Amino acid sequence: MGLLEMINFIVPSAIFYAAPLIIVALGGVFSERSGVVNIGLEGLMVVGAFTGVVFNLFFVDVFGDATAWVSLIVAIIVGMLFSLLLAVAAVSFRADQVVTGVAINLLAVAATIFLVKKLFDKGQTDTIAVNFSRIDIGWFNQIPIIGDLYWTSILAIVLAFIAWGIIYYTPFGLRLRAVGEHPAAADTMGVNVTKMRYIAVMISGAMGGLGGAIYAQSISQDFGHATITGQGFMALAALIFGKWHPLGAMGAALFFGFAQSLSIVGTSLPFFSEIPTVFLYILPYVLTILALAGFIGRASAPKANGVPYIKGNR
Amino acid sequence: MSNRTTNLLVPVLAVVLGLLVGAIIMWVSGYDAIAGYAALWDGIFGDLYRVGETIRQITPYILAGLAVAFAFRAGLFNIGVEGQLIVGWFAAAYVGVAVELPKVIHLPLAILAAAAAGALWGFIPGLLKAKFHVHEVIVTIMMNYIALHVVNALIEVVTGGSERTERIFPSASLRSPFLEALTDYSRLHYGIIVALIMVVVMWFILDKTTTGFELKSVGFNQHASQYAGMKVDRNIILAMVISGAFAGIGGAMEALGTFEYVSSKGGFTGIGFDGIAVALLGMNTPIGVVLGATLFGSLKYGALNMPNAANIPVEIVGIVTAIIIYFVAASYVIRLLIERAARKKEAK
Numbered sequence: 001m002g003l004l005e006m007i008n009f010i011v012p013s014a015i016f017y018a019a020p021l022i023i024v025a026l027g028g029v030f031s032e033r034s035g036v037v038n039i040g041l042e043g044l045m046v047v048g049a050f051t052g053v054v055f056n057l058f059f060v061d062v063f064g065d066a067t068a069w070v071s072l073i074v075a076i077i078v079g080m081l082f083s084l085l086l087a088v089a090a091v092s093f094r095a096d097q098v099v100t101g102v103a104i105n106l107l108a109v110a111a112t113i114f115l116v117k118k119l120f121d122k123g124q125t126d127t128i129a130v131n132f133s134r135i136d137i138g139w140f141n142q143i144p145i146i147g148d149l150y151w152t153s154i155l156a157i158v159l160a161f162i163a164w165g166i167i168y169y170t171p172f173g174l175r176l177r178a179v180g181e182h183p184a185a186a187d188t189m190g191v192n193v194t195k196m197r198y199i200a201v202m203i204s205g206a207m208g209g210l211g212g213a214i215y216a217q218s219i220s221q222d223f224g225h226a227t228i229t230g231q232g233f234m235a236l237a238a239l240i241f242g243k244w245h246p247l248g249a250m251g252a253a254l255f256f257g258f259a260q261s262l263s264i265v266g267t268s269l270p271f272f273s274e275i276p277t278v279f280l281y282i283l284p285y286v287l288t289i290l291a292l293a294g295f296i297g298r299a300s301a302p303k304a305n306g307v308p309y310i311k312g313n314r
Numbered sequence: 315m316s317n318r319t320t321n322l323l324v325p326v327l328a329v330v331l332g333l334l335v336g337a338i339i340m341w342v343s344g345y346d347a348i349a350g351y352a353a354l355w356d357g358i359f360g361d362l363y364r365v366g367e368t369i370r371q372i373t374p375y376i377l378a379g380l381a382v383a384f385a386f387r388a389g390l391f392n393i394g395v396e397g398q399l400i401v402g403w404f405a406a407a408y409v410g411v412a413v414e415l416p417k418v419i420h421l422p423l424a425i426l427a428a429a430a431a432g433a434l435w436g437f438i439p440g441l442l443k444a445k446f447h448v449h450e451v452i453v454t455i456m457m458n459y460i461a462l463h464v465v466n467a468l469i470e471v472v473t474g475g476s477e478r479t480e481r482i483f484p485s486a487s488l489r490s491p492f493l494e495a496l497t498d499y500s501r502l503h504y505g506i507i508v509a510l511i512m513v514v515v516m517w518f519i520l521d522k523t524t525t526g527f528e529l530k531s532v533g534f535n536q537h538a539s540q541y542a543g544m545k546v547d548r549n550i551i552l553a554m555v556i557s558g559a560f561a562g563i564g565g566a567m568e569a570l571g572t573f574e575y576v577s578s579k580g581g582f583t584g585i586g587f588d589g590i591a592v593a594l595l596g597m598n599t600p601i602g603v604v605l606g607a608t609l610f611g612s613l614k615y616g617a618l619n620m621p622n623a624a625n626i627p628v629e630i631v632g633i634v635t636a637i638i639i640y641f642v643a644a645s646y647v648i649r650l651l652i653e654r655a656a657r658k659k660e661a662k
Contacts, residue, residue, distance in 0.1 A: 037451075039393075039455075041452070043641045082406075089640065089643060093644040093646050093647045094644075094646045095640075095643040095644040095646065096643050098391055098393070099590070099594065099639060099642070099643035100453050100614055100640060100643045100644070101638040102393070102590055102638075102639065103636045103640040103643060104589075104640075106587060106632060106635060106636035106639065107632075107633060107636035107637065107640070109629075109632065110629040110631075110632025110633040111629070111633055111636075112631075113627070113629045113632075114339075114343075114627050114629035114630060114632075114633060115343075117439035117627040118343055118344075118627065124502050139515070162484065191517075193495075194657065204444065224392045225581075226580055226581060228579070229581045230459055233455055233456075233459065236326075236452070236455070237452075237456060240452060255438055268572075276467065278463050278464060278466070281459075281463040282459065282460045282464065285456035285457075285459045285460050286456075288452070288456050289442070289448075289453055289456050290444070291459075292446075292448040292449075292452060292453065293442050294446055301449070
C-alpha cells in the first residue's frame with residue numbers, strides 16, 4: 001500500500017470517528033467556559049444516542065431518507081431537556097457539580113436501557129435502516145484525501161468554527177467567558193450569571209445529544225448498554241487537551257479519532273499493525289494526563305470552573 | 315433543629331425521595347410499583363441463599379465506599395475507584411494463579427498485591443495533584459480507562475491469548491464452605507470479614523493516628539495545615555495511595571471470593587461508581603459507609619429478582635441510585651426545606 005493510498009484510507013476514517021467527539025467536546029467547552037464542570041457529557045451522549053436511534057426506528061416510514069437528520073433535531077431537544085437536570089442542580093441548587101455529573105451519567109444509562117427494555121422487550125434496539133452516508137457529489141469525490149468524507153464530519157468541523165466565532169467574537173461569548181472566570185465581576189457589570197450558565201449548560205446538552213445521535217446513527221447503528229462506553233469522557237479529555245478552546249478541542253478530538261480509527265482499521269495497514277492496540281486505546285487518556293501535568297503545554301481551566309456562584313459571597 | 319439532626323436527615327430524605335421517584339417512574343411506565351418493590355424486598359431477604367448473596371454483593375461495596383470516603387476526608391474526589399478496583403482484581407487473580415503457596419502466605423499475599431496495585435493506581439493522580447496541582451477528578455477518570463484497557467491486554471499476555479485466567483489455587487481463595495453451608499450454598503465468602511476489618515482500619519487511621527489528623531486537617535484547609543507545619547503534598551499523595559489500596563482490596567474480593575478468576579471486560583463493573591453513592595450517603599464516615607454499602611449492595615442484588623417476579627427491568631434500581639446521588643449532591647435544597655419546616659414549627 002502506498003503512502004498516498006494509506007492517507008486516503010486513514011484520514012476520512014479518522015474524521016468519521018472524530019465527528020461525534022468534536023461536537024460533544026464543543027458542548028463541553030461552552031459549559032465549562034461558563035464555570036460549570038460537565039462530567040455529565042457521557043450521559044448526555046447516551047441520551048442523544050438513544051433518542052436518535054429510537055426516533056429513527058419509529059419514524060423511518062414518515063421521514064424516509066431524511067429520518068437520520070430529523071432524529072438529530074429531536075436528539076438536540078431531548079439532550080437540552082436532560083441537561084436541565086444538571087443546570088438546575090449546579091446553578092440553582094449549588095450542588096457539587098462533579099457529583100451531579102456522576103449522577104447524570106448513571107441516570108442516563110439506567111433510564112435509557114430501562115426504556116429500551118420497555119419498548120423492545122430486549123436489551124438492545126433493532127438496527128436502524130436509514131443512516132448517515134458518505135457525501136455523494138461527483139466533483140467532491142474526486143478531491144484526494146477528503147473526497148470520502150461523511151456529511152456529519154463536515155458538520156462537526158463547521159460547528160467548531162462557529163463555536164470559535166461565538167465564544168471569542170460576540171458579546172455573548174465575552175459574557176460567557178467572564179462568567180466562567182470571575183462571576184462576581186461579571187455580575188457587577190450587569191451580566192446575569194445564572195442565565196448565562198443555564199444557557200451554556202443547555203448548549204452542552206444540545207451538543208451532547210447531537211454528538212450522541214450522530215455516533216449512534218453513523219457508527220454503532222443501534223443502541224444498547226455498550227453503545228456509548230467512554231466516548232463522552234473522551235470528549236471531555238479532548239476539551240481539556242484542547243485547553244478549553246473550540247479549535248483546540250477540535251484538533252484534540254481529531255487526533256483521538258485518528259487513534260480510535262487506527263485501533264480499528266490499523267490491523268490492515270503496514271507498520272500500524274505492529275503496534276499492540278492497547279497503546280492506541282489508552283493514548284488519548286495518557287496524552288490528556290500529560291497535558292494536564294504541563295508536559296505538553298500547560299492546560300488550565302477557567303478560574304471559576306466548578307464553583308457555584310452565590311450572590312454577595314466574596 | 316440542630317445541625318447534626320439535619321445532617322442525618324439529608325441522606326434519609328434522599329433515599330426516601332429516590333424510592334418515591336422510582337415508584338412514580340414504574341407507575342408511569344405501566345408497571346406495578348408495589349409488586350416491584352415487593353419483588354425487590356423478596357430478592358434481598360426472600361430466603362437464606364439470597365441473604366448470603368446480598369452480603370456477598372455488599373462486600374466490595376464497603377471497600378469501594380471506604381476508598382471514596384477516605385479520599386473525601388482529605389479533600390480529594392477519587393472517581394478512579396473503578397480503575398483501582400480493576401487493577402486490584404487483576405493483581406489478586408494473577409498472584410492466585412501464578413504461584414501455589416501455603417494458605418497463610420498465599421491469601422494475604424494476593425490481597426496485598428491487590429492493595430499495592432490499587433495504591434499504585436491512586437499514587438499517580440495523587441502525585442500529579444501534589445506536585446503539579448492537576449485536578450484529581452480528570453486524572454482519575456482517565457486512569458479508569460487506562461486500567462480497563464491495560465488489564466484486558468495483560469490478561470491476554472498472561473494467558474497467552476485467552477480472555478479469562480485459570481481459576482485461582484484454593485490456597486489463595488476466600489471461599490468459605492462454612493458460610494456457604496450457612497446460607498444455602500450461596501457464594502458468600504470470608505471477604506465480608508476482610509471488608510469489616512478495613513472499616514476498623516479506616517476508623518483507626520482517621521481517628522486514632524497523627525497521620526489521620528493531618529489528612530483530615532488538609533481536607534479542611536490546606537493553607538492552614540501548611541501554616542501549622544504539615545506537609546500538604548505528602549498528605550495528598552498518602553490519602554490517594556490509601557484510598558487506592560482500599561479500592562484494590564475491593565477488587566481482590568471479586569478475584570479471590572466471588573469469581574476466583576479475572577476475565578477481560580467490555581466495560582466497567584460499576585462498583586467503583588456506586589462507591590461514590592455509598593460514601594456520599596454514609597457522609598464519609600466508616601460506619602456510614604457500612605450502612606450505605608448495605609443499602610446499595612442490597613438494592614443491586616435484590617433488583618435481579620425484579621424482572622422475573624414483577625416483569626420490571628433491573629435498571630429501575632440504577633435510576634433510583636442515580637436519583638439518590640442527585641438529591642444528596644443537591645442537598646442545599648433539602649436543607650432549605652428542612653430549615654423552613656423547622657422554623658414553621660417554632661412559629662407555632
